[in-house]
Amino acid sequence: NFWFSVSVEIGDYNNNDKEKTEPIGIDLGIKTLAVCSNGKSYKKPNIKKHKKKLKRLQRKASRQYKKMLDKSKETKVKFSEIHKSKNLLKLESNIRKEYRKINNILTTNIHNITSELVKLNSSSIVIEDLNIKGMMKNKHLSEKIKEAKFYEFRRQLEYKCKWNNVNLIIADRWYPSSKLCSSCGNRKKKLSLKERIYTCEECGCVIDRDYNASLNLKYLAM
Numbered sequence: 001n002f003w004f005s006v007s008v009e010i011g012d013y014n015n016n017d018k019e020k021t022e023p024i025g026i027d028l029g030i031k032t033l034a035v036c037s038n039g040k041s042y043k044k045p046n047i048k049k050h051k052k053k054l055k056r057l058q059r060k061a062s063r064q065y066k067k068m069l070d071k072s073k074e075t076k077v078k079f080s081e082i083h084k085s086k087n088l089l090k091l092e093s094n095i096r097k098e099y100r101k102i103n104n105i106l107t108t109n110i111h112n113i114t115s116e117l118v119k120l121n122s123s124s125i126v127i128e129d130l131n132i133k134g135m136m137k138n139k140h141l142s143e144k145i146k147e148a149k150f151y152e153f154r155r156q157l158e159y160k161c162k163w164n165n166v167n168l169i170i171a172d173r174w175y176p177s178s179k180l181c182s183s184c185g186n187r188k189k190k191l192s193l194k195e196r197i198y199t200c201e202e203c204g205c206v207i208d209r210d211y212n213a214s215l216n217l218k219y220l221a222m
Contacts, residue, residue: 020122022222023125024122025037025177025213025217025220027128027178030145030148033113033148037215044109045109047147050101050102061088061091064084110153118157118163118164121166122166123167125167125168125169126218129173171217175216177213177214178209178213179191181202181205182219
């Protein structure tokens with residue numbers, strides 16, 4: 001058998017000469033994955049049945065592990081030296097498959113969203129620099145934050161914007177996009193997570209909290 005490798009230099013095949021549209025601000029969240037300044041919003045895919053199946057498989061595997069642990073105590077043999085049954089090996093294989101399915105569904109959804117956004121050919125796309133590690137410390141939201149795959153969303157936008165000649169702006173982590181009024185620029189001192197509607201105390205503007213944040217992110221590019 002022979003293998004040939006060919007290297008070819010080509011120009012920028014994604015040189016986009018079309019007229020650019022207005023910037024887009026994207027507010028990433030848990031309830032709604034992405035809310036955009038152009039009025040569009042994107043949700044996470046429904047993975048409830050996959051998570052339910054995964055938990056069922058994990059419970060079955062847990063019972064098998066308990067049997068192995070009991071046998072280890074009775075026979076004084078190390079747990080790691082006890083051979084796994086065919087049933088347990090099959091369960092472990094199915095658990096890995098289910099994890100892959102869930103991950104693929106979530107990642108594919110982000111691919112579809114980011115591709116759609118980049119194809120709008122906007123002059124700039126603006127997202128926030130989220131403190132994901134800090135957010136993961138919230139035990140009540142950590143699982144949902146993990147499923148949102150914020151880092152993957154940003155990673156895909158970075159290389160797709162580069163390919164399509166779109167300027168990606170990462171807003172500073174401390175930029176108060178949610179607290180600013182997109183109408184008059186007034187800044188609220190306090191805004192709890194429970195407040196889903198933003199009401200400005202200065203101009204009386206009443207707007208969806210996430211949409212308000214996306215507009216403020218858009219204005220950063222303007």
